[in-house]
Amino acid sequence: MDGQQTENKGDINIEGNINGQFAIGNQITQTQSVQNVRAQITQADLQELHTLIEDLKQKVTSTASPEFKDKALERASELEEAIIAQKPDLNTMEYVRNWFVKYLPQLAGAVSAVVVHPIVGKLVEVSGEVIASEFKHKFGIP
Numbered sequence: 001m002d003g004q005q006t007e008n009k010g011d012i013n014i015e016g017n018i019n020g021q022f023a024i025g026n027q028i029t030q031t032q033s034v035q036n037v038r039a040q041i042t043q044a045d046l047q048e049l050h051t052l053i054e055d056l057k058q059k060v061t062s063t064a065s066p067e068f069k070d071k072a073l074e075r076a077s078e079l080e081e082a083i084i085a086q087k088p089d090l091n092t093m094e095y096v097r098n099w100f101v102k103y104l105p106q107l108a109g110a111v112s113a114v115v116v117h118p119i120v121g122k123l124v125e126v127s128g129e130v131i132a133s134e135f136k137h138k139f140g141i142p
Contacts, residue, residue: 053080
């Protein structure tokens with residue numbers, strides 16, 4: 001070690017997940033920038049999503065049989081709520097899509113078109129990598 005001596009002042013043991021910055025050593029400077037990623041979603045984006053849901057509801061109203069119409073409209077509202085939640089509710093999105101596949105298959109394509117719309121992708125993406133990855137896997141998006 002060319003005459004240099006190191007001093008061991010203790011052991012460091014890290015368990016679990018680290019969410020954020022972490023450093024060990026002397027004279028370390030760290031800077032963290034926190035950005036509100038939800039701010040990347042504009043009112044125009046939310047209005048476009050609302051329009052997509054309203055279009056879906058119109059299709060339900062004109063297509064669904066009376067026995068399923070009310071439930072289908074409820075599912076469409078649930079879909080919108082699941083998408084715009086602070087953390088998009090992928091399980092509800094999947095449930096709604098599967099409900100339409102089972103009970104109103106003629107509208108399943110319209111529901112899937114909402115789920116995979118770029119605005120929905122943007123909302124999911126700003127929620128983080130884990131949710132975005134799960135979203136892609138759950139809905140077969142490359």
